Amino acid sequence: MKINKVKYIFRSLFLQGFWNSRKMQNVGMLFTMYPYLLELYSATPKFLKRAIQRNLETFNTNPAMVSFCLGAVMRQEQVLQKVHNNVNTFYEQEKEWVIIRSSVASTVASLGDRLFWSTLKPLSLVLAFTVLYLGQVYCLNDSVQVENLNLMVICALAFAFFTYNIPVLITRYKGFTLGYEGTEETFFGLTKLNWNKIITVLKTIGQVLTLFVFVYGLYFYFEGSVIDADIITKVILLSSFIILSVFIKQWDIPNIYLYLASVLVFNIVTLF
Amino acid sequence: MILQLAGFCALIALLELDTTYVGQFLISRPLFIGTIIGALTGNLFLGLQVGIFTELIYIDYMPIGGAIPPSGTITAALTLLMNYFFKMDIYFAFFVGIVCGQMFAFVERYLRNKRGKILEHVEKKLVDMKITPGKVIFKSILIEFIAVFVFIALSMIVFGPLFAYLHQDISDKVHVAFKFAYYIVPWVGLCGLLLSFSTKPKED
Numbered sequence: 001m002k003i004n005k006v007k008y009i010f011r012s013l014f015l016q017g018f019w020n021s022r023k024m025q026n027v028g029m030l031f032t033m034y035p036y037l038l039e040l041y042s043a044t045p046k047f048l049k050r051a052i053q054r055n056l057e058t059f060n061t062n063p064a065m066v067s068f069c070l071g072a073v074m075r076q077e078q079v080l081q082k083v084h085n086n087v088n089t090f091y092e093q094e095k096e097w098v099i100i101r102s103s104v105a106s107t108v109a110s111l112g113d114r115l116f117w118s119t120l121k122p123l124s125l126v127l128a129f130t131v132l133y134l135g136q137v138y139c140l141n142d143s144v145q146v147e148n149l150n151l152m153v154i155c156a157l158a159f160a161f162f163t164y165n166i167p168v169l170i171t172r173y174k175g176f177t178l179g180y181e182g183t184e185e186t187f188f189g190l191t192k193l194n195w196n197k198i199i200t201v202l203k204t205i206g207q208v209l210t211l212f213v214f215v216y217g218l219y220f221y222f223e224g225s226v227i228d229a230d231i232i233t234k235v236i237l238l239s240s241f242i243i244l245s246v247f248i249k250q251w252d253i254p255n256i257y258l259y260l261a262s263v264l265v266f267n268i269v270t271l272f
Numbered sequence: 273m274i275l276q277l278a279g280f281c282a283l284i285a286l287l288e289l290d291t292t293y294v295g296q297f298l299i300s301r302p303l304f305i306g307t308i309i310g311a312l313t314g315n316l317f318l319g320l321q322v323g324i325f326t327e328l329i330y331i332d333y334m335p336i337g338g339a340i341p342p343s344g345t346i347t348a349a350l351t352l353l354m355n356y357f358f359k360m361d362i363y364f365a366f367f368v369g370i371v372c373g374q375m376f377a378f379v380e381r382y383l384r385n386k387r388g389k390i391l392e393h394v395e396k397k398l399v400d401m402k403i404t405p406g407k408v409i410f411k412s413i414l415i416e417f418i419a420v421f422v423f424i425a426l427s428m429i430v431f432g433p434l435f436a437y438l439h440q441d442i443s444d445k446v447h448v449a450f451k452f453a454y455y456i457v458p459w460v461g462l463c464g465l466l467l468s469f470s471t472k473p474k475e476d
Contacts, residue, residue: 021381024338031408117336125465153316262456267445267450
């Protein structure tokens, strides 16, 4: 059976279209698989209903890496369709289907969250920041006087967009083939790449660029300032909040609470 | 003004779908939303700045598993719209945006729970093939669009005039406090960004 990869990858963009608190992406996964199931079980409506029911089980994974699951599950659906006349083998293979679906989903969820949410997304932001700085757009300051602001902004946004989306699209496309053609030995193609190494390299690049942005930003923030009481107060307050933000990370307190606390503290200080 | 506001609400509601429901190309991230609204309202630099500040302040939130983080899209969008339509100072507008971004997480949780409640009924219809999953998803996306549209419009209607009413009574000291807190954001955020790239495993 020939599978139109692009069609299913496109449908997988709607994976979270019916995100619900009970079974998460189950309807989205069924939506992605639907034409495939209709085609596969066109001659056996009874098995089609069972396949729909099966595909409505709880499903949750990282959307950028769902194609690994999609490929592996489609392959197993084919096995199920072939053995549907033999009840015992069918039940065995159906159990296998459940194991494949849940194990691939949880593994790619963990990998995808680490790679795309925790690494590539912040990396794309810091890359945009770097492009802006190189174009002398210091967005941490109050005003800007750059002649080619529009061009620099477009470049920065394009960098951020492609840094994130090109790897996502490649993963979606390649992941489908790897998942479909992969075996349990290669964990449906997932062991073909050293994910930890990729993540470590990207995180290191991110650290270096963030340090650059931080130091460069501080330099331009205080450039030309005369050392007086006002600037000393600014430096002390800024340093305290920077130290505090590092400190509160130990308890996993988000930055947003530090901002709200700063609003409160500054209001109290200025009022009295 | 009302038509313009409705247009902005529709645009933001449409782009917000990218956060979770459709695609996830990250065009809904504050960096993009901020810059787009900034360009449309004639202040590209401010839009870019608000977008970056919002991304930095929300850097430690990840939409992992069933977690519903505050909406950076709503925060950046409302900050700029409040500034544009009601001439709200950007540091006050940012505070309002943050509050609304947090409030929207509750709306999102409500919608997801609501879907969870009707799931059994939807599943039955899907298995009986009385509806297609495409129809279910389309309805869900449409409801999400309407919810975001209404949320932004309501926030604007409530907080905008409220600020205009209170504006003259706000002392200069309060302005200074909010302004300083606003300019603390990127530095605190950059620390968070640096730590987010840490390769050391977390200790329990």
